[in-house]
Amino acid sequence: MGPLQITAAILALAGTALSAPATPSAKYCDPESEVCYSSSTVGIAAISYRLAIPNVTATPFDLILQIVAPKTAQWAGLAFGGRMVNNTIAMAWANGNTSVISSRWATAHEIPEPYEEAEYTVLKGSVTNETHWTVTALCKGCSTWIHDGGSKTVLDPNSPSINLAWAASPYPVGDPADNYTMLGIHSEHGTFSLDLAGARTDNFDSYLKSLLI
Numbered sequence: 001m002g003p004l005q006i007t008a009a010i011l012a013l014a015g016t017a018l019s020a021p022a023t024p025s026a027k028y029c030d031p032e033s034e035v036c037y038s039s040s041t042v043g044i045a046a047i048s049y050r051l052a053i054p055n056v057t058a059t060p061f062d063l064i065l066q067i068v069a070p071k072t073a074q075w076a077g078l079a080f081g082g083r084m085v086n087n088t089i090a091m092a093w094a095n096g097n098t099s100v101i102s103s104r105w106a107t108a109h110e111i112p113e114p115y116e117e118a119e120y121t122v123l124k125g126s127v128t129n130e131t132h133w134t135v136t137a138l139c140k141g142c143s144t145w146i147h148d149g150g151s152k153t154v155l156d157p158n159s160p161s162i163n164l165a166w167a168a169s170p171y172p173v174g175d176p177a178d179n180y181t182m183l184g185i186h187s188e189h190g191t192f193s194l195d196l197a198g199a200r201t202d203n204f205d206s207y208l209k210s211l212l213i
Ligand code: HEM
Pocket: 077, 078, 079, 082, 083, 084, 085, 089, 091, 109, 110, 111, 112, 165, 166, 167, 183, 184, 185, 186, 189, 190, 191
């Protein structure tokens, strides 16, 4: 840790709403699954968010999402539209030696509700160890959504920089086994960008086949 990161960590523990910057999007290949993602690491807790998508030029498409977080993050979330409200949200947390992902949507700055238009399938590599939890999941329905009474937003698979938002909380979720559970507010949130064009792979289907549980 450099002096800036240490200062940031101390301020965060003191309850300041300061957020550490995100690392630039970089290619990350999971040594176990060999899946290559576009990855960024954000925040003081240092949480990594990763996406892999098929080699397409238009929406809609399925995607593989991976989140790796320290156990101090009792939940971590990704908002595909780059803000909390009115877009597709994935929330995830540890559950014993595995992890859980939940499809959510916030209509205000309040607890996000279950969202049935996006569907996640938990894949291999969703494990919790002594220090970290990881969720690896297929999402169907994350690349486009309808909001504000009819507007449609799509993720552009040709874009080298899509804007995403993240948040994380130190407060335990109600029932970690239940993807509909109650949960508490974040202590950190921010935005970051990922190279979605660089997240494309010709091997998406074979990756998926090898990752299905
Ligand atoms: C119980 C759950 C949640 C509650 C009660 C909550 C509440 C709030 C409130 C009150 C704010 C405005 C004040 C502030 O900036 O701190 C806010 C902002 C924000 N929240 Fe949440 N939140 C929740 C979950 C989430 C989740 C799951 C995400 C996922 C990424 C998220 C992302 C954000 C972001 C990015 C902002 C900055 C402003 C914006 O984008 O609207 N929140 N939240």
